């Protein structure tokens with residue numbers, strides 16, 4: 086069955102290394118018959134969580150704030166797979182991704198037990214170095230907390246400038262992961 090896949094791309098560089106991983110992942114997933122929606126978070130008007138615990142009253146607009154998260158919420162609800170794509174910024178996800186992800190808490194607030202919708206997840210990352218350990222640990226703790234199933238990660242180290250990732254094996258890994266995830270057999 087065709088999967089619904091949503092990509093939250095936290096890189097501000099449309100032709101950058103993370104975006105190249107996203108493009109290859111999406112190509113593989115689409116070829117395997119899945120719907121892929123990519124949100125370029127940096128281009129969107131997304132504000133930080135206010136921590137008000139006042140959301141969840143209206144599932145159509147789960148957050149008290151009205152901004153471009155209202156474009157993400159309905160797609161997120163329907164999605165089978167959430168792809169987190171980000172450059173490594175100071176050993177963690179970019180602010181763009183962190184900010185958007187915090188705001189998904191409003192969807193959990195729609196449930197009396199603050200249960201998050203169950204999803205599968207993928208992580209795509211690019212970095213100048215290879216210090217992914219802290220980000221990976223954060224990601225794994227987050228997935229454990231949410232109860233989401235990890236389907237695979239692609240971590241492209243050694244890439245700094247736009248275009249550096251060209252010819253790197255991680256592009257093929259992202260393409261193959263897209264195909265596998267869309268086909269239903271996570272790695």
Ligand SMILES: Cc1cc2nc3c(=O)[nH]c(=O)nc-3n(C[C@H](O)[C@H](O)[C@H](O)COP(=O)(O)O)c2cc1C
Nearest residue numbers: 096101102103172173174175176212213214244245
């Ligand atoms: C604010 C900032 C923080 C960064 N922190 C790290 C880091 O902690 N480790 C690292 O290896 N690279 C770091 N980098 C380099 C980026 O991860 C690298 O350039 C990556 O390829 C950018 O991905 P993009 O092309 O998708 O924007 C940082 C870059 C910026 C702008």
